[in-house]
Amino acid sequence: MRDELKQRVYEANMLLPKYGLITFTWGNVSEREGDIVAIKPSGVEYDMLRQEDIVLVDLEGKVLEGALHPSSDLDTHLELYRNFESISGITHTHSEWATAWAQAGLDIPACGTTHADYIYGDVPCTRGLTSDEIREDYELNTGRVIVETFRELDAAAIPCVLVKNHGPFTWGKSAAESVHNAVVLEQAAKMAFVARELQGSGPERISQSLLDKHYLRKHGKNAYYGQER
Numbered sequence: 162m163r164d165e166l167k168q169r170v171y172e173a174n175m176l177l178p179k180y181g182l183i184t185f186t187w188g189n190v191s192e193r194e195g196d197i198v199a200i201k202p203s204g205v206e207y208d209m210l211r212q213e214d215i216v217l218v219d220l221e222g223k224v225l226e227g228a229l230h231p232s233s234d235l236d237t238h239l240e241l242y243r244n245f246e247s248i249s250g251i252t253h254t255h256s257e258w259a260t261a262w263a264q265a266g267l268d269i270p271a272c273g274t275t276h277a278d279y280i281y282g283d284v285p286c287t288r289g290l291t292s293d294e295i296r297e298d299y300e301l302n303t304g305r306v307i308v309e310t311f312r313e314l315d316a317a318a319i320p321c322v323l324v325k326n327h328g329p330f331t332w333g334k335s336a337a338e339s340v341h342n343a344v345v346l347e348q349a350a351k352m353a354f355v356a357r358e359l360q361g362s363g364p365e366r367i368s369q370s371l372l373d374k375h376y377l378r379k380h381g382k383n384a385y386y387g388q389e390r
């Protein structure tokens with residue numbers, strides 16, 4: 162079990178350079194199986210990464226297996242696993258377009274069916290962390306701010322978030338699905354930015370009926386209980 166978990170997480174991490182989502186060692190992918198989380202080690206270049214380097218920890222962050230330190234974002238991943246029951250995989254990157262929206266502190270509007278096929282509404286951007294939160298525990302409080310942002314949102318229907326002044330986190334039912342959602346988010350971020358440049362504002366959101374049609378066709382449930390958008 163543990164070797165298969167490490168293999169899935171290794172293979173998912175190696176998709177990040179394949180899809181052009183990372184530079185140098187930026188970003189990381191994890192997967193939860195029961196009370197064990199496998200995550201990329203900290204500071205390892207992807208072309209140097211080996212399956213045996215993947216670190217196993219418990220839900221409190223205690224290292225169970227691995228010679229290297231786990232990702233510096235581990236506490237963010239763990240806070241999301243503890244609070245979002247529907248997820249088993251998390252990806253964090255500094256992908257350019259999504260990170261630019263995060264640096265601007267702006268939600269990415271649902272303005273196209275590509276977005277709507279995977280994300281049932283705008284991609285929210287969190288508030289900025291306070292100085293105390295940064296000093297106290299930046300990574301844990303990053304997770305807490307994401308959970309706070311999703312108090313009225315369904316993490317199963319919106320599998321991504323922008324952390325203000327930092328970058329995107331995406332998630333899913335597996336490490337591989339969280340990477341898929343990171344690729345979708347990056348494309349949606351780029352297309353929304355270009356659409357806004359073309360329109361000179363907005364961009365205009367798609368209608369709720371088109372959002373429903375596309376998202377529900379793929380996911381078969383009305384998972385988002387927000388207001389008319």
Ligand SMILES: O=C(CO)[C@@H](O)[C@H](O)COP(=O)(O)O
Nearest residue numbers: 186187188189203204232233
């Ligand atoms: O967001 C950050 C740093 O700002 C991290 O995601 C690094 O980009 C990767 O850290 P490790 O996973 O290598 O510790």
